[in-house]
Amino acid sequence: MSASSNAHRSFDSGLFAGVLALGLLAFAAVSPAPLEAQIAARGEDPMAAGRFDGGKMWTFEYAPSEYFTETYGFEADDAWFDRVRLSVLRIPGCSASFVSPDGLVVTNHHCARGAIVRVQRPGENLLDDGFYAPTVSEERPIPDYYADQLIHVEDVTDAIYSEVDGAETEEDREAARAAAIEDLEGRFQEEFGGGAYPVRVQIIPLYQGGRYSAYVFRRYTDVRLVAAAELQLGFFGGDPDNFTYPRYALDFTFYRIYGADGEPLQPERYLDWGVEGVSEGDPVFVVGNPGPTSRGTTMAQLELLRDILVPAQVAALEQRLTAMQAFFDADPAQGEAMGLRNRMFSLSNSLKASRGRLEALHNDQVMARRADAESQFAAAIQADPELQERFGEVIPAMADLQDRMREWAPIHGAFLYWGSNVSSSAVARRAGFAAALLEARASGADAELSADLERRLRGVPDLPAALDQALLEARLDGFVSNLGPDHPISQGLLEGHETLEAARMILEGSDLRSQESTVAALEAGTLSLDDPAIQMGGVLLPVLREYSQAWDGFSREARELSAELGRARFAVFGQSVPPDATFSPRITDGVVSSYEYNGTIAPPFTTFFGLYDRHFSNPGVPDWGLPDRWVPAPAGLDLGTPLNFVSTADTYGGNSGSPAITPELEIVGLNFDRNIQGLSRDYI
Numbered sequence: 001m002s003a004s005s006n007a008h009r010s011f012d013s014g015l016f017a018g019v020l021a022l023g024l025l026a027f028a029a030v031s032p033a034p035l036e037a038q039i040a041a042r043g044e045d046p047m048a049a050g051r052f053d054g055g056k057m058w059t060f061e062y063a064p065s066e067y068f069t070e071t072y073g074f075e076a077d078d079a080w081f082d083r084v085r086l087s088v089l090r091i092p093g094c095s096a097s098f099v100s101p102d103g104l105v106v107t108n109h110h111c112a113r114g115a116i117v118r119v120q121r122p123g124e125n126l127l128d129d130g131f132y133a134p135t136v137s138e139e140r141p142i143p144d145y146y147a148d149q150l151i152h153v154e155d156v157t158d159a160i161y162s163e164v165d166g167a168e169t170e171e172d173r174e175a176a177r178a179a180a181i182e183d184l185e186g187r188f189q190e191e192f193g194g195g196a197y198p199v200r201v202q203i204i205p206l207y208q209g210g211r212y213s214a215y216v217f218r219r220y221t222d223v224r225l226v227a228a229a230e231l232q233l234g235f236f237g238g239d240p241d242n243f244t245y246p247r248y249a250l251d252f253t254f255y256r257i258y259g260a261d262g263e264p265l266q267p268e269r270y271l272d273w274g275v276e277g278v279s280e281g282d283p284v285f286v287v288g289n290p291g292p293t294s295r296g297t298t299m300a301q302l303e304l305l306r307d308i309l310v311p312a313q314v315a316a317l318e319q320r321l322t323a324m325q326a327f328f329d330a331d332p333a334q335g336e337a338m339g340l341r342n343r344m345f346s347l348s349n350s351l352k353a354s355r356g357r358l359e360a361l362h363n364d365q366v367m368a369r370r371a372d373a374e375s376q377f378a379a380a381i382q383a384d385p386e387l388q389e390r391f392g393e394v395i396p397a398m399a400d401l402q403d404r405m406r407e408w409a410p411i412h413g414a415f416l417y418w419g420s421n422v423s424s425s426a427v428a429r430r431a432g433f434a435a436a437l438l439e440a441r442a443s444g445a446d447a448e449l450s451a452d453l454e455r456r457l458r459g460v461p462d463l464p465a466a467l468d469q470a471l472l473e474a475r476l477d478g479f480v481s482n483l484g485p486d487h488p489i490s491q492g493l494l495e496g497h498e499t500l501e502a503a504r505m506i507l508e509g510s511d512l513r514s515q516e517s518t519v520a521a522l523e524a525g526t527l528s529l530d531d532p533a534i535q536m537g538g539v540l541l542p543v544l545r546e547y548s549q550a551w552d553g554f555s556r557e558a559r560e561l562s563a564e565l566g567r568a569r570f571a572v573f574g575q576s577v578p579p580d581a582t583f584s585p586r587i588t589d590g591v592v593s594s595y596e597y598n599g600t601i602a603p604p605f606t607t608f609f610g611l612y613d614r615h616f617s618n619p620g621v622p623d624w625g626l627p628d629r630w631v632p633a634p635a636g637l638d639l640g641t642p643l644n645f646v647s648t649a650d651t652y653g654g655n656s657g658s659p660a661i662t663p664e665l666e667i668v669g670l671n672f673d674r675n676i677q678g679l680s681r682d683y684i
Helices: 013-022 034-043 065-072 077-087 111-121 157-164 170-192 299-330 332-337 339-362 364-383 385-391 396-407 411-414 426-443 447-459 465-483 488-494 499-511 516-522 532-576 608-619 676-682
Strands: 088-091 094-098 104-107 147-155 199-206 212-219 223-228 254-259 283-288 587-590 593-599 600-602 605-607 642-645 657-659 666-670
Touching: 013 088, 065 532, 065 587, 077 088, 077 147, 088 283, 094 111, 094 283, 094 608, 111 223, 111 254, 147 170, 147 532, 157 170, 157 212, 170 199, 170 212, 170 532, 199 532, 212 532, 299 332, 299 339, 299 364, 299 396, 299 411, 299 465, 332 339, 339 364, 339 676, 364 385, 364 532, 385 532, 385 642, 396 532, 411 465, 411 532, 426 447, 426 465, 426 532, 447 516, 447 657, 465 488, 465 499, 465 587, 605 608, 608 642
Parallel strands: none
Antiparallel strands: 088 094, 088 147, 094 104, 104 254, 147 212, 199 212, 223 254, 283 587, 283 657, 593 600, 605 642, 657 666
16 A cells, blocks of 8 residues: 555545554554563573673664574565665654655654644644645645655774774874764765755764764655644553553654655655554564664663662652642643643653663663673683783773762762753753853853853743742752752752742742843843852852763763773674664564563554543543544444554664564554563663
């Protein structure tokens, strides 16, 4: 099934109905079982490293042709991988794919929400009501949007390290690396640019910088909205069902890409429609751009994450989400008007992910398997004299670095998410800019720095006073909980008051309490170190600078050590272990599968029966409410039609919108989520 080749027709109603009836467009790529069950099913030692603990996020430059062919019984040759690569796209934050000869593109609804809002007209609410363009002329151009197609990929490791390896100091190595990357970008830009479409070149580090590849993308900028489900279908189940299966979401949107001539693009490759769908046990391949993972980290790094870094994330997110939720509960109308529900969902999503990662880091089997893998890796280095001489001290050096980072743990936790425009107090953000501005003016710093600080100070938008106070209180609580009430910073911020009272006094007594009063003080020249918010900024600014300088140094050192570990890993294992994800194009394999769940079996598929059961079993609950035109069910809709399905494919954030395809290169679903067990995939 594909879109009509008639340039005057759009996404016709027959195709739209057919897509819904076949249940082709929504699937959750989730683990088939918790880790323990997966290990048991494979008959593996639960405490020993497994062949695929490093994952299956294969790159196209190191395509797993032999493995795919042997495992799934089809000819996975270069032509197969080339067609896959050219059919799949990278869009802002997500993945997508061509699905017709006339430039039709499919992705997730949640990947397209911002684009949908941008094309709606006065009086419309396309998120709630959905959208469908009956003709090509009614498809709506999306401003400032793009889709990137990978047209060339090439390993450039030798070209970079021939320059880097001759440098003596860390600073010289960074400079040599940057120069080599710039030269390569220019060379590929010259080779592939100059055509009808702009070209974007990325030199992407793989294996933590142990290898480098040049990725050349053709960028399409004329992207138009064709069809989108209603938000209540695309995000059916809301936050309660996030990272959950069974799931019943219809999470899809269609775009069309137009060529330089203003006509629908005729792509050289696209995916066919899998009219028959898939059955349990069938192989599926998910192709997209998974975000960064941490599977190549050392045990010392994992232990720092477990003991310090991830708990700090959980605590900080909990504090901010609690503050936002309290405000929203007290004034739902204002919360809705300012889009606070979406902000809270973003934080809740991050909090669930962080909790899932922390649970994985406390899982004995995860840590034992990672420890065994590191022992095998270290033994392989030690067994080869050349590798031992070159890389023998890298793992101990990384452990030493983690010990030094632990010394900064309280300060790191206290300043985590400082300045975030999603979850920080507006007055706290202004306080940092104002304190830095007054300091810059007093020291006679260059005018450009002062002007930039003033611009940032003026630009911080207001929050409702009650929410700003709650977020400021959460920030102060964060300093006290991380540093202790007797720490000089805690004493300087609170001045003997409880955090609630301190936050109230800072807000009420400061010229920075609103954008209007801030601008007025700037215009009048009355900003003063006596301002309580600026006093707060003055207490924090020196410590923040010291922490930032130290943490940046740790990060640079970690990058260099990680790159050395990546080179060693590639020398030992070669292409048999794919690199960590980097939001670069990957292909992963798996099978459609049920799994054990809460004492029962989670089915491989959910159906429209389940969708309607959720709706009617939860009357009046917004998360499971269907749009009016879906109740009752549309005539002719077979409620037994599969809606979502699960597979063992190795996916991660950034894979949203990735097509799930068969060996015959037919699209049978879209990746839109993991389950809670899949959150361990950051590490294993």
